[in-house]
Amino acid sequence: MSETPGTTRRRSATRERLLDAARDVLAREGIHGASVEHICEHAGFTRGAFYSNFASKDELVQALFEREFADLMSGIEEAVDPQTYAGLAPGESLGRIMDRFLELRPPDRDFFLLHAEFQLRGLRGDIGGEEFNALWRMVGVRISAVVERVLSDLGLRTSIPVRQLVTILLGTYDAELREALVEDRPLDADLLRVTLPALLLAATEPAD
Amino acid sequence: MSETPGTTRRRSATRERLLDAARDVLAREGIHGASVEHICEHAGFTRGAFYSNFASKDELVQALFEREFADLMSGIEEAVDPQTYAGLAPGESLGRIMDRFLELRPPDRDFFLLHAEFQLRGLRGDIGGEEFNALWRMVGVRISAVVERVLSDLGLRTSIPVRQLVTILLGTYDAELREALVEDRPLDADLLRVTLPALLLAATEPAD
DNA sequence: GCGTTAGGATACAGTTGTGTATCGAGTGCG
DNA sequence: CGCACTCGATACACAACTGTATCCTAACGC
Secondary structure (H helix, E strand, O other), X not given: OOOOOOOOHHHHHHHHHHHHHXXXXXXXXXXXXXXXXHHHHHHOOOHHHHHHXXXXXXXXXXXXXXXXXXXXXXXXXXXXXXXXXXXXXXXXXHHHHHHHHHHHOOOOHXXXXXXXXXXXXXXXXXXXXXXXXXXXXXXXXXXXXXXXXXXXXXXXXXXXXXXXXXXHHHHHHHHHHHHHHHHOOOOOHHHHHHHHHHHHHOOEEEOO | OOOOXXXXXXXXXXXXXXXXXXXXXXXXXOOOOOOHHHHHHHHOOOHHHHHHHOOOHHHHHXXXXXXHHHHHHHHHHHHOOHHHOOOOOOOOHHHHHHXXXXXXXXXXXXXXXXXXXXXXXXXXXXXXXXXXXXXXXXHHHHHHHHHHHHHHHOOEEEOOOHHHHHHHXXXXXXXXXXXXXXXXXXXXXXXXXXXXXXXXXXXXXXXX
C-alpha cells in the first residue's frame, strides 16, 4: 500500500494526514456524526484538499477501514508467529501469543470505537459493510488455524468444535477490552493471559 | 411505567407508536443517521406530533433506551428466578438459566444494533452515555450475584474472580449473537447451553 | 349536542453539511 | 532559474434536517 506511481509525495502525505485526522474525529463523533469539515480542520486543511483526495466521505471511511484492518492483521500475524512460543512449556503457548499481541496492540480506545462502528455497518449492510464482514471472517479463520496448530503441537485436540472455542476467545477479549475502557482501567492481563488459556485447554483432550 | 396522571390515553398511545417506529428506524439507520422526519413517517405521523411529545431527538433516544433496558432487565430477572432451575441436577443450573433467557429473548437483530449504538454512546461520553454505563454495570452485578448463588447452592466456589467469569459469560454470549446475526443463522445453542456452562464449572472447586 | 382544550398538521425560518467549479500558489522538473 | 502543472483554498449552489409558531380538528366533559 503506497507509492502508487503517478502519486506525488506531497499528495500521499496529505492523504495520510487526512486519514489520521479521520481516525480521531470519527472515533470521537462517530461515522455519521462527524462532518467532512471537522475532519479537515482537525487535519489543518480545508474541504478543498479533501475532495481533491477522496471522492466522498464514504470513500474516506473505506480507506481508513482498510488501513486499520491491515494494521490489525499484521499485529495478529506477528503475534501468532510460531517463534513467539517456540520451546515454551506446554500450555504456555496460548498465553504467550496473547501476551505478545497485547504488547503489539495495547488497548486503543479509538480503534475500539472505530471497530464498533465498522461492525455496525457490517450488520446493517451499509456501504462497505459486506467487506467488513468478509475481512472479519478472515480473522476468525486465521485464529482458528493458529489454535489448531498450537493444540496439535501440544498433542491435543479439542473436545468441542474449534469454532466455539474461537468465539469464546474473541468474545472474552472483546468484553474485557470494553469493560476496561468503560471503567478506564488497564486490561485484566490475568484473565487474558492465564485464566482464558487455561479454560480453553480444559476443553481439550489428548489426541489419539 | 405508564398512566401518569394528566396524560391522556391518546397521548401515550402516540408516544408508544413513535417509540416503536424509532426502534425500527434507529436500528436500520443508526442514531445519528436517522432523521426525526423518517421516524415520524414510519409511525404515520408528522413532525408536529413528535415535537408535541418529545423535546428533541435526544430525549426520544433516551426514552427508547429506558424502555429497551427495562425489557431486557425483566427478561434477565425472569430467567434467573430460582424456580427456573429448582431441583435440577447439579451443573444443569447455568445451562437452564441460559436456556430460559434465550427463550424469553430470542436473538433480535434490532435490539442488538440498538444496544451497540448505546454502547458507543457510553464509551464516547455522549448524551445519556453515562447512564448507559451505569445501567450496564447493573447487569454485570446482577449476573454476578446469580452466578455466586448458583455456585453456592451447588457447594462450589470459583477458583477465579467472579468478575472474570462473568466477563467470559457475557462476552461469549455477545460474540455468538453477533456471529449468528452476521452469518444469518440461528444461535449455536450448544455453545451457550452446554459448552459454556461446563467450561465455567471447570473454573470452580468444592467450597471448604 | 356543544363548547373547550389537547394533540397533531402545516408552513416557515435558520442552520449545517455536501459536493463542485474556479482560482492562486507552491513544487518539482528541465 | 523559470515554466508548467499539481494540489489545496475560496466561493457558491443546493439539499437535508431541526425546531418553532400557528392553525385546525377530533376527543371529552357537561
